[in-house]
Amino acid sequence: MENMGKDLTDYMNRQRLNQRFNKLVEEALQDPDVQAFIQANQAALSQETVARSAAKIYEYVNEKKKILNGETTLAPGYAPKLVLSNHFIDVSYEPTADLVQKRAQAELKARVKSINMPKDIVEASLAQYDASERQVPLIEALKFVEAYRQAPTDFHQGLYLSGQFGVGKTYLLGATANELALQGFETTLIHFPTFAVEMKNAIGQNNVLEKVNQIKKAPILMIDDIGADALSAWVRDEVLGIILQYRMQEQLATFFSSNFTMNELEKHLTTSQRGDEEPVKAGRIMQRVRYLAREVEVSGQNRRLQSN
Structure with missing residues (x-):
């Protein structure tokens, strides 16, 4: 008798669950998107196949509601979509517009590798660059981006941005890097004084060559604040x-960016930290700098003081 009573209870519970599920399915079938899908695919569907697809229809409507209500879904970041699969209705999941946008932003940020650079360059933009007193550097940056976009495998001289402290040289480097990222190109920016310290520390870690190779092989390299320290x-x-x-x-x-002009940087590099005068070695460095970039002066007021 106990087993019979338990079986009867289980049966009644299943009936209640079935009734509840059937009600939920009936409600799901009234969903406008479900109705439109069935109407559009009526030639491939029958009442039987729709009935046998009830669980998938319910899943679709339920996941849609969760997204609208901001609840956790089966596949966060993905929206349900009704599809036909072997003559039955099924649910596939596609990235939401929000997820697509986040991925695009992540890809953009990944194209700009910033090493010890100020955080504000992450949002730097040529469109937001204040061109007052600085039209020439902005125009030259835009010309470089366009030339590189048209022929990325050709050699393009970069810019050597010289100017006083705080006139926007670093910001212009970051803005140019971000513009190049929008065009699909990768750039590495390094703050050279900090990088130089890290290289000295790398001697003890025995990974100097690894760090040098990483920087020297960057498709586009921007060396910020060269000459700031001896x-x-x-x-x-x-x-x-x-x-x-x-x-x-x-x-x-x-x-490059520097507080020195190219000629001033050569004089600066002539004297080592120990005070040794080595004009030949400094000349070799500058020969490479002049080959790789052409000097563009960035003038104007100290914008860092203005922002304080």
């Missing part, structure tokens, strides 16, 4: 020299 002969010749020599040989686009 360099050791080793960093000048065995790090910077090797990077620039490789890029000159491979004809890879290279940008």
Whole structure:
């Protein structure tokens, strides 16, 4: 008797569940998108196939409601779509517009590799660049982007942006890199004084060559704030020299920014941290710099002081 009673209870529960499910399916069938899908595919569907697809129809409508209500779905970031599969109705999932946009933004950011650079360059934009007193640098940056877009395998001289502290040289580098990213090109930006310190630390970690190779082979390289600190002969010749020599040989686009003009930078590089005068070695570095980039002065007021 106990088993019979339990079986009867289970049967009644299943009946209630079936009744509830049938009601939910009936409601799902009234969904306008479901109705439109059935109407559009009526030649391939019968009452039997629609009935046997009830679970999928319910899944579709239920997932749609979850998205509208901001609830967690079976496949977060994906929207359900009704499809025909072997003459039955099925559900496929496609990326939502929000997910597509997030992926596109992530791809853009991935194309700009920033090493020890200010955070504000992430949002830097040529369209937002204040061209007052700085029209020439902006025009030159735009010309480079267009020339590179049209012939990315050709050699293009980069820009050597010289100017006083705070006039927007670093921002222009970041804005140019972001514009290149929009065109599908990868750029690496490095803050050279910080990079030089890291290279010295890399000696003890035995990964100097790895770091140098990573930088020297970048499709487009932007070296920010070169000349800001005195360099050791080793960093000048065995790090910077090797990077620039490789890029000159491979004809890879290279940008620089500095508070020094090219002539001033050559004088700066002549004297090592130890005070040694080495004009020949400095001249070799500058020969590569002048081959890779042409000097463009960035003038104007110190915008960092204005923003404070």
